[in-house]
Amino acid sequence: MVTELTFVLLLVVSGARLEFTPYDNLSECLSTKRKIERNVGRYQKDFNKRWTCKEMTVKMQDGAIVEIVK
Numbered sequence: 001m002v003t004e005l006t007f008v009l010l011l012v013v014s015g016a017r018l019e020f021t022p023y024d025n026l027s028e029c030l031s032t033k034r035k036i037e038r039n040v041g042r043y044q045k046d047f048n049k050r051w052t053c054k055e056m057t058v059k060m061q062d063g064a065i066v067e068i069v070k
Contacts, residue, residue: 001059001060001061001066002059002060002061003057003058003059003060003069004057004058004060005055005056005057006022006023006024006055006056006058006060007022007023007024007025007026007028007029007053007054007055007056008020008021008022008023008029008053008054008055008056008058008065008068009021009023009029009032009033009051009052009053010051010052010053010054011049011050011051012049012050012051012052013048013049013050014048017068020058020065020068021065022058022060022063022064022065023053026053026055029053030053033051033052033053036051037051056068056069056070057069057070
């Protein structure tokens with residue numbers, strides 16, 4: 001398991017983190033966020049969903065986030 005600082009695309013619903021995906025840079029993260037909002041944006045307001053990109057320290061194994069440290 002490796003601890004690293006990376007950009008993470010988070011799906012937050014009612015304050016709880018439901019889904020998170022790591023990205024190498026902020027540009028790639030924001031691009032994916034825009035695509036998601038474009039395709040499902042009209043449904044997000046009904047369920048109090050929010051997508052956000054943040055730089056976070058995470059524990060990763062085999063390219064997947066195992067735990068968010070900070």
